Amino acid sequence: MDEIRIFDGHNDTLLNLHLPDRGEGRSFFERSNLGHIDLPRAREGGFGGGFFACYVPNPDDAWTEESALTVTDEGYEVSDAPPLDPNYARSFADGLVDSLFGLEAGDGLRIVRTADELESCLDSGDLAAILHFEGAENLGPDPGALEDLYETDLRSLGLVWSRPNAYAHGVPFRFPSSPDTGPGLTGAGKELVRECNRLGVLIDLSHLNERGFWDVAELSEAPLVATHSNAHALCPSSRNLTDRQLDAIRDSDGMVGVNFAVGFLREDGGESEDTPLETVVGHVDYLVGRLGIDGVSFGSDFDGAKVPKGIGNVSGLPELLVALQAGGYDEPALEKLTHGNWIRALRATWQG
Numbered sequence: 001m002d003e004i005r006i007f008d009g010h011n012d013t014l015l016n017l018h019l020p021d022r023g024e025g026r027s028f029f030e031r032s033n034l035g036h037i038d039l040p041r042a043r044e045g046g047f048g049g050g051f052f053a054c055y056v057p058n059p060d061d062a063w064t065e066e067s068a069l070t071v072t073d074e075g076y077e078v079s080d081a082p083p084l085d086p087n088y089a090r091s092f093a094d095g096l097v098d099s100l101f102g103l104e105a106g107d108g109l110r111i112v113r114t115a116d117e118l119e120s121c122l123d124s125g126d127l128a129a130i131l132h133f134e135g136a137e138n139l140g141p142d143p144g145a146l147e148d149l150y151e152t153d154l155r156s157l158g159l160v161w162s163r164p165n166a167y168a169h170g171v172p173f174r175f176p177s178s179p180d181t182g183p184g185l186t187g188a189g190k191e192l193v194r195e196c197n198r199l200g201v202l203i204d205l206s207h208l209n210e211r212g213f214w215d216v217a218e219l220s221e222a223p224l225v226a227t228h229s230n231a232h233a234l235c236p237s238s239r240n241l242t243d244r245q246l247d248a249i250r251d252s253d254g255m256v257g258v259n260f261a262v263g264f265l266r267e268d269g270g271e272s273e274d275t276p277l278e279t280v281v282g283h284v285d286y287l288v289g290r291l292g293i294d295g296v297s298f299g300s301d302f303d304g305a306k307v308p309k310g311i312g313n314v315s316g317l318p319e320l321l322v323a324l325q326a327g328g329y330d331e332p333a334l335e336k337l338t339h340g341n342w343i344r345a346l347r348a349t350w351q352g
């Protein structure tokens with residue numbers, strides 16, 4: 001098999017490089033054993049690029065996932081993260097945007113704004129990066145900032161991370177749990193969906209609660225896309241998608257990027273890296289069964305989550321392709337799963 005280039009729906013590499021306690025000072029351009037993605041390991045793994053998320057953590061003293069965690073008999077519950085101050089979110093996000101432009105100023109990565117630019121990167125070997133905001137509070141206090149950010153190459157927006165903001169309510173991390181955890185979009189959220197459609201900005205449904213999902217499904221004219229979520233039927237986490245949601249995504253010609261985070265893969269919701277690659281293949285199989293082979297790709301969550309040790313980091317992606325081949329996916333199917341579907345869905349969303 002020729003080398004297959006993999007385009008991926010979600011990484012948190014910008015934050016990992018940005019925060020000294022996460023990235024430990026590593027450079028994107030040098031091979032490291034820290035984190036999941038750097039340029040040399042990306043090339044080794046056939047990683048052609050992905051959505052580079054600008055995610056703003058809650059300020060440390062206010063709330064952390066660790067301190068908010070309660071272990072229950074069956075799984076866990078993370079109590080609601082408080083909303084961020086939009087001025088804080090915007091200024092932190094601006095720092096992450098600057099760092100992505102900083103990576104582009106080096107050699108080997110390009111920020112892409114069209115499906116043609118993405119395809120040309122996959123051909124040339126430059127890493128293709130989509131500038132993605134994980135949480136619309138990153139726009140700052142004025143949603144009109146979306147248009148300015150579009151001019152600055154923003155092409156993808158998750159309405160929420162797993163906390164509320166002025167637009168919508170994210171799902172708190174819970175296992176087992178339905179994703180139906182709270183109210184739907186606010187009036188400002190509905191306005192923002194229309195504005196994303198008008199500009200051609202992808203609306204990411206991952207982290208959104210179920211009522212918010214149905215509001216977007218009703219309003220949006222674009223294919224429904226969850227960049228990094230899995231099948232709730234196999235792993236009943238609040239972060240995963242129910243069969244009804246998957247059917248709505250299929251009916252919109254949308255797609256789902258399979259998340260490698262073990263907590264969203266395993267049927268016990270646990271955090272063990274000792275999770276076989278067959279578990280990832282199981283989610284791919286299930287999603288392909290619901291959405292068809294044109295509706296599924298990857299959304300690794302590299303640099304943001306624990307992944308199966310059989311993948312380990314971005315250089316381990318070929319191991320996943322081997323497991324998928326063993327599971328019956330031939331080369332044309334793998335071409336779709338690894339990048340063809342993303343190109344199709346992005347072309348339809350961006351209209352170019």
Ligand SMILES: [Zn+2]
Nearest residue numbers: 134206207228
């Ligand atoms: Zn996420």
